[in-house]
Amino acid sequence: MNNLSFEQKQQWVNEQLIHKAEQLNLPKPLREAVFYSINSGGKRLRPVLMVAAYGTFSNDYERIVDMVVALEMVHTYSLIHDDLPAMDDDDLRRGQPTIHRQFDEATAILVGDGLLTYAFQIISTSSKLEAEEKVYSISELSKASGFEGMIAGQYMDLKGEGEDLTVEQLSRIHRRKTGELIRTAVKVGAYLGGATPPQIESLDEYASHLGLIFQVQDDILDVTGDEDEIGKPVGSDASLDKSTYPRLLGLKGAINKRDEYMALANQALKDAHVENSQLKDFIRLFGNRSH
Amino acid sequence: MNNLSFEQKQQWVNEQLIHKAEQLNLPKPLREAVFYSINSGGKRLRPVLMVAAYGTFSNDYERIVDMVVALEMVHTYSLIHDDLPAMDDDDLRRGQPTIHRQFDEATAILVGDGLLTYAFQIISTSSKLEAEEKVYSISELSKASGFEGMIAGQYMDLKGEGEDLTVEQLSRIHRRKTGELIRTAVKVGAYLGGATPPQIESLDEYASHLGLIFQVQDDILDVTGDEDEIGKPVGSDASLDKSTYPRLLGLKGAINKRDEYMALANQALKDAHVENSQLKDFIRLFGNRSH
Numbered sequence: 001m002n003n004l005s006f007e008q009k010q011q012w013v014n015e016q017l018i019h020k021a022e023q024l025n026l027p028k029p030l031r032e033a034v035f036y037s038i039n040s041g042g043k044r045l046r047p048v049l050m051v052a053a054y055g056t057f058s059n060d061y062e063r064i065v066d067m068v069v070a071l072e073m074v075h076t077y078s079l080i081h082d083d084l085p086a087m088d089d090d091d092l093r094r095g096q097p098t099i100h101r102q103f104d105e106a107t108a109i110l111v112g113d114g115l116l117t118y119a120f121q122i123i124s125t126s127s128k129l130e131a132e133e134k135v136y137s138i139s140e141l142s143k144a145s146g147f148e149g150m151i152a153g154q155y156m157d158l159k160g161e162g163e164d165l166t167v168e169q170l171s172r173i174h175r176r177k178t179g180e181l182i183r184t185a186v187k188v189g190a191y192l193g194g195a196t197p198p199q200i201e202s203l204d205e206y207a208s209h210l211g212l213i214f215q216v217q218d219d220i221l222d223v224t225g226d227e228d229e230i231g232k233p234v235g236s237d238a239s240l241d242k243s244t245y246p247r248l249l250g251l252k253g254a255i256n257k258r259d260e261y262m263a264l265a266n267q268a269l270k271d272a273h274v275e276n277s278q279l280k281d282f283i284r285l286f287g288n289r290s291h
Numbered sequence: 292m293n294n295l296s297f298e299q300k301q302q303w304v305n306e307q308l309i310h311k312a313e314q315l316n317l318p319k320p321l322r323e324a325v326f327y328s329i330n331s332g333g334k335r336l337r338p339v340l341m342v343a344a345y346g347t348f349s350n351d352y353e354r355i356v357d358m359v360v361a362l363e364m365v366h367t368y369s370l371i372h373d374d375l376p377a378m379d380d381d382d383l384r385r386g387q388p389t390i391h392r393q394f395d396e397a398t399a400i401l402v403g404d405g406l407l408t409y410a411f412q413i414i415s416t417s418s419k420l421e422a423e424e425k426v427y428s429i430s431e432l433s434k435a436s437g438f439e440g441m442i443a444g445q446y447m448d449l450k451g452e453g454e455d456l457t458v459e460q461l462s463r464i465h466r467r468k469t470g471e472l473i474r475t476a477v478k479v480g481a482y483l484g485g486a487t488p489p490q491i492e493s494l495d496e497y498a499s500h501l502g503l504i505f506q507v508q509d510d511i512l513d514v515t516g517d518e519d520e521i522g523k524p525v526g527s528d529a530s531l532d533k534s535t536y537p538r539l540l541g542l543k544g545a546i547n548k549r550d551e552y553m554a555l556a557n558q559a560l561k562d563a564h565v566e567n568s569q570l571k572d573f574i575r576l577f578g579n580r581s582h
Contacts, residue, residue: 024438024439025439026438026439026443027443027446027447027450029450030438030442030443030446034438081400081401081404084400086395086396086397086400087397087400104377105377106377106378106446106449107446109372109375109377109378109400110372110442110445110446112404113372113403113404113407113442114437114438114442116404116407116408117407117433117436117437117438117442118433118437118438120411120429120433121429121430121433121434121437123429124426124429124430124433125430131422131423131425131426132422134422134425134426134429135415135422135425135426138411138412138414138415138425138429139412139415139416142408142409142411142412142415143412145408146405146408146409146412147315147317147321147325147405147408147409148315148316148317151321151401151404151405151408152317152318152321154401155318155321155397155398155401156318158397159318159320
């Protein structure tokens with residue numbers, strides 16, 4: 001697995017997701033909606049990141065399959081619910097109709113609820129993990145995606161539209177909305193791989209910067225990106241009157257901010273003594289991506 | 292606890308729910324919505340049933356607190372999402388505005404998502420249960436409330452409106468929509484209390500009948516109930532063109548069906564050799580309730 005390219009790892013994640021969804025016995029239209037949601041061409045950044053964190057310490061990739069699938073299911077659920085009319089009201093996601101547009105709102109709510117719940121079912125019934133490992137994984141995943149993590153982040157993001165935020169407030173929202181799940185990918189991956197507690201701590205620091213790199217670059221792309229590549233209209237955040245890094249710091253200031261986080265992430269990797277890990281690639285991947 | 296009345300146990304459950312919600316650090320309006328949702332006067336049937344199943348085998352009630360709270364949070368989340376405009380579109384629940392009416396739809400979706408996730412966080416971080424017990428509890432709870440349980444039940448219930456169902460199809464929907472979580476209350480309660488595997492099996496049978504008793508009586512009350520007591524207009528299911536037991540079997544047939552399930556539940560309790568348990572009271576409680 002360590003020799004696989006990013007695209008090959010994406011492919012592996014896709015296969016595992018489909019395999020788990022195939023095990024569900026569901027009414028036909030609900031089943032179709034589940035497959036639609038997991039076949040939506042996601043970049044699989046979080047699961048591939050988890051694989052890289054795990055692979056830094058262990059080569060026994062079969063052990064982490066269930067956790068990887070669970071992580072991506074939680075991410076998928078969050079996108080489905082965020083896209084709902086009462087939330088961000090998005091008709092398209094990666095150029096395809098969102099679930100509530102392709103099917104209906106009730107189906108979108110239920111598929112989201114189901115994927116979230118299935119994630120915990122998959123981890124708790126995994127034949128590959130010890131009870132202690134399952135408990136650790138579930139507690140980290142539920143905290144990151146729960147009230148004080150992703151939920152509060154999405155709530156503050158929604159309610160903060162049109163308000164003037166400081167850079168600090170903006171970072172706080174993003175840390176919760178997207179950062180916590182990225183940290184979970186690294187932290188649980190490293191833990192299950194067998195990292196030492198100080199290594200986990202440094203890697204958590206790394207992941208925390210990675211989350212902010214991701215978000216700053218997202219905001220930069222909203223200004224400079226190619227519409228076809230990013231899959232949504234350029235300037236759509238600005239038109240929503242959303243606080244973004246370029247808006248608060250200027251485009252040059254935002255780029256400097258991103259580079260600053262990239263340097264901090266590199267330093268944290270050095271502190272974890274895993275400099276040759278594939279985790280290093282993710283700093284460039286998140287910081288230089290064009291979509 | 293065994294000496295407490297049903298009302299005193301309800302009170303105990305309420306206190307534990309509030310205690311757990313108080314531990315959350317949330318933006319103020321989101322926090323208000325969480326407290327509104329758990330202070331909504333629910334009957335706490337599932338958690339009190341779990342306490343009764345547990346208490347049949349153990350008196351150390353502190354051990355089961357976290358699981359009891361998690362169970363009721365999952366039930367509460369399911370009501371919040373079921374009430375949404377895209378689902379059952381209910382403005383009132385127990386005579387009070389539903390969350391999306393009192394706050395807004397986005398808040399209702401997020402509070403539901405948050406309660407579901409918090410349930411798994413509470414169990415996985417419990418200081419009172421062993422890792423193996425947590426894993427068992429999480430797997431049972433996630434299966435019951437997941438795609439093949441509650442979610443499929445709600446989906447089939449929603450999409451089945453206006454369709455003519457057989458009694459068998461109707462039972463199948465209710466087994467999933469409400470039955471699975473009632474079974475979890477009994478099964479996990481008995482397991483954590485220390486029941487033997489054959490006892491758990493018989494009690495699961497008991498709980499399965501209990502779920503159907505609950506649903507048949509619900510449908511009977513929709514025909515014969517007192518509007519103030521049941522908290523929704525009499526005949527509201529019939530007006531939605533929903534299949535109900537009285538509609539399929541006649542009122543007398545539905546009452547016979549309920550009594551049949553009550554006899555089966557009593558027999559299952561005998562098989563489990565726990566006839567003197569408080570679980571016996573639940574058969575009458577579910578079968579004779581007036582709201």
